[in-house]
Amino acid sequence: xxxxxxxxxxxxxxxxxxxxxxxxxxxxxxxxxxxxxxxxxxxxxxxxxxxxxxxxxxxxxxxxxxxxxxxxxxxxxxxxxxxxxxxxxxxxxxxxxxxxxxxxxxxxxxxxxxxxxxxxxxxxxxxxxxxxxxxx
Amino acid sequence: xxxxxxxxxxxxxxxxxxxxxxxxxxxxxxxxxxxxxxxxxxxxxxxxxxxxxxxxxxxxxxxxxxxxxxxxxxxxxxxxxxxxxxxxxxxxxxxxxxxxxxxxxxxxxxxxxxxxxxxxxxxxxxxxxxxxxxxxxxxxxxxxxxxxx
Numbered sequence: 001x002x003x004x005x006x007x008x009x010x011x012x013x014x015x016x017x018x019x020x021x022x023x024x025x026x027x028x029x030x031x032x033x034x035x036x037x038x039x040x041x042x043x044x045x046x047x048x049x050x051x052x053x054x055x056x057x058x059x060x061x062x063x064x065x066x067x068x069x070x071x072x073x074x075x076x077x078x079x080x081x082x083x084x085x086x087x088x089x090x091x092x093x094x095x096x097x098x099x100x101x102x103x104x105x106x107x108x109x110x111x112x113x114x115x116x117x118x119x120x121x122x123x124x125x126x127x128x129x130x131x132x133x134x135x136x
Numbered sequence: 137x138x139x140x141x142x143x144x145x146x147x148x149x150x151x152x153x154x155x156x157x158x159x160x161x162x163x164x165x166x167x168x169x170x171x172x173x174x175x176x177x178x179x180x181x182x183x184x185x186x187x188x189x190x191x192x193x194x195x196x197x198x199x200x201x202x203x204x205x206x207x208x209x210x211x212x213x214x215x216x217x218x219x220x221x222x223x224x225x226x227x228x229x230x231x232x233x234x235x236x237x238x239x240x241x242x243x244x245x246x247x248x249x250x251x252x253x254x255x256x257x258x259x260x261x262x263x264x265x266x267x268x269x270x271x272x273x274x275x276x277x278x279x280x281x282x283x284x285x
Contacts, residue, residue, distance in 0.1 A: 004242065017225040024238070027230035030218060031239040034270045036211040044214075065224075068155045068217035070162075070210055113242045134241045 001041045002111040004032055005103060006071060008096055009117035010136055011046060011054040015066045021136050028115055028134070029069060044071040045107070049084070049099035074103045093125045101125030151220050158213050162206065233258035236273035245274065253277050 006014065006025075013021035014029070035042045046056070051073070058067055076084065076099055083102035087093060093101065104112050104126040112131045114122045119133035126133075184200060187193045194200035222229040230238070233255040240248040247254055257277035261268040 002242070017221075017228050023228055023230050023234065026218070026221070026228050027234040027238040028242070029214070030230055030235045031242055031270055033211060033215050033218065034235060034239060036207070036214065037269075038271070041207065064152070064156065065221065068152070068159060068213070068220070070159065070214050070217070132242065132244050 001043075001109050002035070002113060003043045003045050003107050003109050004028060004113045004115060005074075005100060006044070006046045006050065007100055007114060007116040007118075007122065008050050008053045010115035011050060011056055011066075013136060014069070014071070015054070015056065015063070024136050025115060028136075029071075044069065045074050045103065046071050047074050047096065047099040047103045048076050049096045053094070053096040074099075074107070076102075080106055087125050091124050093121065097121055097125050104129050104131055151216065155213055155217055155220065158209065162209060162213070231258065232262055232268065232270065232273060236270040236277075239270045240274055243274075247274060247277055250277075253281070256280075 009021070010025050010028075013019045013025040016022060029044060032042045032044050050056075051058075056066065057063055074080070080099070080102045083105055084095070084098040087101040088095065088098035091098070091101070100114060100116075100122060101124075104114070112126075112129070114126070114131050114133045115136050116122045116133055117136060119135050122133040123131065181197075184197050188195075188197050188200055194203065233251075236254050236258055237248065237251055240254065254273060254277055257280060258273045261273050261276045265272065
């Protein structure tokens with residue numbers, strides 16, 4: 001079971017067909033579908049704090065297209081917020097990046113992929129858990 | 137009618153409306169259940185019960201069937217959403233090689249660092265098997281590598 005987590009840049013790229021990385025991110029989503037068609041359980045995940053940073057309001061009509069891709073929310077609930085606070089304090093990361101790190105820790109999966117503009121930052125907020133950080 | 141056009145309209149219904157309704161239903165927290173009149177092949181039903189009881193694949197046949205149905209529906213929605221997106225933005229459609237490259241990166245495969253090999257493999261596989269997918273491309277590329285080693 002794998003989770004493919006979107007950071008702010010990945011969300012920006014997915015939501016804007018004119019973004020220069022749009023096709024790259026779409027290719028990653030298509031890769032998720034490729035594996036799911038074969039029965040693998042692969043989730044596309046966005047931390048809700050990343051949605052805030054990226055301005056992705058699911059209730060906004062302009063978000064209708066990106067909502068259809070089924071990139072599911074990982075909520076900043078009490079336990080995740082506590083973890084994210086510790087990550088932010090330790091690394092000085094932004095709220096959104098700290099939430100990514102908390103999501104990586106809270107997902108009950110060993111195989112976590114993060115689509116990001118900054119793999120080093122994502123590895124830092126996710127440590128000590130190993131991730132596959134892919135630069136988009 | 138082209139596949140793209142078919143994906144935008146089912147009869148008089150716009151696919152985006154169908155996808156929105158499907159997503160709404162899949163995300164619903166309404167836990168109410170319904171006794172379905174869906175007819176299952178009896179052998180399949182018996183196999184499911186046996187797998188649940190003896191192999192522990194799920195807590196119950198209902199859980200197993202519901203999870204399988206949900207996974208299949210979610211995948212169908214994701215795939216249809218991508219196809220609809222490509223219909224609206226043809227330039228957004230990644231090539232087979234681009235999807236294979238993305239998959240290689242997600243798999244942490246060394247092939248992710250060899251885009252030219254993947255491009256060549258994609259071209260060769262697609263020429264022989266028009267319905268090949270990204271996994272087929274990666275397998276082909278690995279086989280080519282093994283042969284040339």
